[in-house]
Amino acid sequence: MKTTRSLRWFLVTCGLASAACTADSGADTKEGDPANVRVQLCDGQTSLDLESAPKTRSEGQAAADALMASWKTKNPEKGWEEAVRSRHFLAPMHDNSALLAGGQSTGDPGRAFTERDLLVWERETGRLVAEGARIFHSGDELGSTIAVSCDMCHPDAANTHPETYPKYQTQIGKSVLLRDMINWCLQHPVRAEKMAEDDPRMRALEAYIYAQRTGTPLAYGKH
Amino acid sequence: MTIRSVETKYLERREEILRALVNLDRRAFLRVSGAAAAIAATRGIGHAHSFQPVRVDAPGAVEPFRFAYISDSHLYERKLNDRFIRSLLRAVDDVNALDPQPDFVLYGGDLAQLGQPAELDLGAQILKELKAPVKMMVGEHDWYLDLGEKWRSLFGKDVYSFDHKGIHFVVLNSVVEDDFWTVRGLTPMERMKTVAGLDNRSQSNFQVGPPQREWLTKDLEPVSDDTPVIVFSHSPLYHLYQGWNFWTIDAPEVQRILARFRHVTVIHGHTHQLLTNRIKNIHFHGMLSTAWPWPYAPQGLPELTVQMNRPNPFNSQDGCGDGQVLVNAEGLVDKVYNLWNRNVVTVAHEYLESNGVQKRPAAANVATY
Numbered sequence: 001m002k003t004t005r006s007l008r009w010f011l012v013t014c015g016l017a018s019a020a021c022t023a024d025s026g027a028d029t030k031e032g033d034p035a036n037v038r039v040q041l042c043d044g045q046t047s048l049d050l051e052s053a054p055k056t057r058s059e060g061q062a063a064a065d066a067l068m069a070s071w072k073t074k075n076p077e078k079g080w081e082e083a084v085r086s087r088h089f090l091a092p093m094h095d096n097s098a099l100l101a102g103g104q105s106t107g108d109p110g111r112a113f114t115e116r117d118l119l120v121w122e123r124e125t126g127r128l129v130a131e132g133a134r135i136f137h138s139g140d141e142l143g144s145t146i147a148v149s150c151d152m153c154h155p156d157a158a159n160t161h162p163e164t165y166p167k168y169q170t171q172i173g174k175s176v177l178l179r180d181m182i183n184w185c186l187q188h189p190v191r192a193e194k195m196a197e198d199d200p201r202m203r204a205l206e207a208y209i210y211a212q213r214t215g216t217p218l219a220y221g222k223h
Numbered sequence: 224m225t226i227r228s229v230e231t232k233y234l235e236r237r238e239e240i241l242r243a244l245v246n247l248d249r250r251a252f253l254r255v256s257g258a259a260a261a262i263a264a265t266r267g268i269g270h271a272h273s274f275q276p277v278r279v280d281a282p283g284a285v286e287p288f289r290f291a292y293i294s295d296s297h298l299y300e301r302k303l304n305d306r307f308i309r310s311l312l313r314a315v316d317d318v319n320a321l322d323p324q325p326d327f328v329l330y331g332g333d334l335a336q337l338g339q340p341a342e343l344d345l346g347a348q349i350l351k352e353l354k355a356p357v358k359m360m361v362g363e364h365d366w367y368l369d370l371g372e373k374w375r376s377l378f379g380k381d382v383y384s385f386d387h388k389g390i391h392f393v394v395l396n397s398v399v400e401d402d403f404w405t406v407r408g409l410t411p412m413e414r415m416k417t418v419a420g421l422d423n424r425s426q427s428n429f430q431v432g433p434p435q436r437e438w439l440t441k442d443l444e445p446v447s448d449d450t451p452v453i454v455f456s457h458s459p460l461y462h463l464y465q466g467w468n469f470w471t472i473d474a475p476e477v478q479r480i481l482a483r484f485r486h487v488t489v490i491h492g493h494t495h496q497l498l499t500n501r502i503k504n505i506h507f508h509g510m511l512s513t514a515w516p517w518p519y520a521p522q523g524l525p526e527l528t529v530q531m532n533r534p535n536p537f538n539s540q541d542g543c544g545d546g547q548v549l550v551n552a553e554g555l556v557d558k559v560y561n562l563w564n565r566n567v568v569t570v571a572h573e574y575l576e577s578n579g580v581q582k583r584p585a586a587a588n589v590a591t592y
Contacts, residue, residue: 086425087417088422088423089422089424137423147304151422155422155518188536
């Protein structure tokens with residue numbers, strides 16, 4: 001389902017945005033040359049030579065599939081999210097489907113959500129959380145100098161207690177947030193450089209840790 | 224199976240002589256043992272009690288004794304990370320300082336972190352420092368790089384049994400997984416890293432497996448129901464939490480094989496925490512890790528478990544440690560958790576026998592949540 005949708009998305013992009021994705025009879029192709037049409041993917045690099053521009057939906061789909069297959073071969077690491085999900089349990093995200101019920105929202109463009117809205121939220125947030133899981137489980141990504149990663153003490157982010165921050169941490173000498181404890185762990189058990197608060201890895205780590213604790217009531221200051 | 228230090232070899236030779244003595248007829252035995260004891264006494268050797276003819280007078284009875292345990296050290300090579308090496312050295316010092324020395328030391332598995340030959344060599348070298356004989360058990364971190372080849376070359380069989388002072392001991396390899404790697408075309412290192420992730424769900428579950436269960440049944444055949452049995456397994460031989468392999472799939476089948484014995488104790492590693500359970504006739508005790516403590520699993524915790532305090536992240540060895548197992552005359556055990564920098568916790572056999580009524584260990588005041 002996921003794959004089909006992303007292919008469609010690429011196809012739509014290719015079809016509509018001719019500036020980003022071109023299907024032209026280039027000046028450098030001669031009449032009678034089998035490669036008359038070059039279809040380019042939105043990455044601006046992957047392209048496919050066709051005898052003629054696709055005329056039917058299935059021809060277009062076939063071209064898009066071929067482009068995507070070629071792109072995936074060149075970018076094997078792009079399947080990372082699926083790989084993370086096959087390895088690690090990620091707590092299920094909140095189900096927003098009640099928002100599709102209609103009612104007062106009908107006719108209010110700002111509040112008339114579609115399935116596509118829900119899908120975008122789920123995919124974007126899910127990706128951030130999965131990215132956090134990936135970093136959490138990788139000593140290399142964390143920059144550990146001693147091959148230690150977060151999951152070695154916190155499988156499934158257990159015992160991280162994001163719901164208890166802010167709280168006073170005697171050993172640090174101030175009231176801290178989750179990110180402060182992450183940085184403390186990076187510097188001590190993990191033996192890595194601490195991260196800037198807006199480091200994309202820090203944001204992803206926080207996202208994963210909070211997500212794993214979904215459903216737990218906030219209890220700031222709890223020890 | 225066994226690392227032999229100079230001391231170990233000495234003890235084994237002494238045991239050999241004792242065995243030979245037992246095979247003599249009673250009169251000849253008394254003559255020889257009396258002479259040996261006299262020689263020992265005149266030379267001022269402090270171990271004259273070893274020459275008492277216990278095996279002749281009370282076949283099947285247990286002579287109380289104790290053994291020590293060290294487990295889950297997860298060693299990296301020194302150049303990469305020496306933290307876990309220092310912790311194992313601390314445990315070796317602890318055990319070597321015991322006076323009197325334990326009869327033997329159980330090593331509970333996961334000596335290496337990623338099954339590297341250099342990690343296992345290093346571990347073997349450190350364990351040779353132990354004065355008492357060492358009984359080795361394998362863990363998944365030792366196994367999944369080369370499926371046990373290096374481990375077996377260092378330590379011998381991964382599945383074996385032995386008798387000691389009236390107890391029948393069985394050592395299992397409970398970390399057998401169904402092949403998940405061939406179909407995915409994983410390299411040995413990818414396979415190792417997959418299994419090494421406690422919360423990595425893309426592996427199979429641990430099991431003892433049919434061949435080993437068959438071996439166990441045969442091994443136990445000549446053992447009478449009254450003989451206490453102590454089983455060593457790396458993973459808990461019951462179902463606690465599948466997501467972290469705190470779980471052995473065929474544990475119920477293994478429990479059935481052990482059902483006829485009056486007293487059975489299972490000592491397991493893998494969980495890195497104070498963990499207590501009882502299922503019918505079987506008492507279960509976890510072992511501490513020297514490397515790091517695990518959190519308690521989100522579900523499946525046995526009712527009898529009194530949790531240890533939540534580890535303090537600001538103390539890198541908190542929640543870690545080693546311990547001892549005290550075996551009494553009935554073959555029941557008291558499990559001693561030597562938690563570093565904390566009070567020692569003992570889970571007494573009376574606690575399990577009374578289903579949690581007597582001798583309850585002190586509760587955690589900084590609980591897991």
